[in-house]
Amino acid sequence: MRISVDPERCYGSGDCAYRVPAVFTVVDGFGAVQPGREDAGDDPAVREAVEGCPSQAITLAE
Template identity: 85%
Template sequence: MWLSVDPERCYGSGDCAYRVPSVFRVVDGFGAVVPGREDGGGDPKVREAVEGCPSQAITVTE
């Protein structure tokens, strides 16, 4: 799974970074994927973060 966050859609709730800080973080007020963790890192909580994103800014490519 490959992750990306669309900065045009993200409004910076930080929910992704709260749920999976090893994969997501907040940069300049917006969610971002930690460099080198774009593959999701195999963490099962990543799906929860994607589905729970209030702005639906996280894209998953299988």
């Protein structure tokens, strides 16, 4: 599944990058998907990061 981070909702807690640094990073104070890892949404750790995002800014889509 494809991962996206909504910059309108993200407030830069960094939780996603802390949990799964291979997939998420923080750019200019906001969460972002590591380049080339946008299709890593089937990783269970990514799903946990989605559930753990305090602002529900991360979404998965087919």
